Amino acid sequence: MTSRVLYGHYESGHSYKVALALNLLGLPYEYREVAVFSPREERREDWQAVTRYGEIPVLVTDGKPLSQSDAILLSLARTTGRLDGGDIDQAAQWLFWEANRIGISLPNYRLYRRWEAGDPGLLAWLRARLEADMGRLEQELHERPFLMGEEVSIADCACAGYAWFFDQTGLDIGAWPHVKAWLGRLAALPGWKHPYELLREEAV
Numbered sequence: 001m002t003s004r005v006l007y008g009h010y011e012s013g014h015s016y017k018v019a020l021a022l023n024l025l026g027l028p029y030e031y032r033e034v035a036v037f038s039p040r041e042e043r044r045e046d047w048q049a050v051t052r053y054g055e056i057p058v059l060v061t062d063g064k065p066l067s068q069s070d071a072i073l074l075s076l077a078r079t080t081g082r083l084d085g086g087d088i089d090q091a092a093q094w095l096f097w098e099a100n101r102i103g104i105s106l107p108n109y110r111l112y113r114r115w116e117a118g119d120p121g122l123l124a125w126l127r128a129r130l131e132a133d134m135g136r137l138e139q140e141l142h143e144r145p146f147l148m149g150e151e152v153s154i155a156d157c158a159c160a161g162y163a164w165f166f167d168q169t170g171l172d173i174g175a176w177p178h179v180k181a182w183l184g185r186l187a188a189l190p191g192w193k194h195p196y197e198l199l200r201e202e203a204v
């Protein structure tokens with residue numbers, strides 16, 4: 001049987017993207033929380049041994065580590081033949097969009113609203129970018145229930161990774177009703193859990 005260990009943290013939407021895909025696929029894995037708010041050198045040693053970029057998530061499959069949430073999502077879709085939306089290249093488009101757009105704007109806007117005082121110019125830039133990204137999703141989800149069509153895929157796991165923290169931005173998700181309805185559809189899927197439920201464990 002394949003062994004899987006996921007290193008992550010409950011405040012990390014990047015980790016959550018992977019955990020959600022594993023849950024939707026029904027693949028068993030061991031979860032290990034990494035104390036990301038501690039200095040890197042003080043975090044758990046087993047994670048130090050497998051992280052390539054000093055980040056979470058890392059998924060170790062049969063002893064082989066893979067970093068970068070979207071690379072992990074692609075690997076899961078490719079190896080299982082599921083969650084690929086029927087066309088893995090089209091799904092990959094969404095992952096690259098997410099990595100450069102909503103995977104930057106939403107986590108960083110949240111970061112500066114919640115934990116660190118952000119430069120006002122930077123905050124304004126991030127907010128404008130976030131609103132544009134939400135607008136992009138709103139337009140897409142106006143036409144279909146999930147980003148790749150009728151079925152959930154890795155595109156949804158990627159683009160919704162941080163959406164469960166949206167209330168921490170101070171913005172109202174109700175401004176994007178199709179996005180809000182999409183999150184409701186995702187939350188109704190068997191295997192769905194909120195990141196604070198899915199990724200909580202004693203940090204080391």
Ligand SMILES: N[C@@H](CCC(=O)N[C@@H](CS)C(=O)NCC(=O)O)C(=O)O
Pocket residue numbers: 011012013014015036040054055056057067068069070
């Ligand atoms: N591009 C990476 C981003 C990962 C990332 O930003 N991880 C953050 C947590 S969300 C992290 O490990 N931060 C701790 C640090 O940089 O020390 C991915 O998609 O996996």
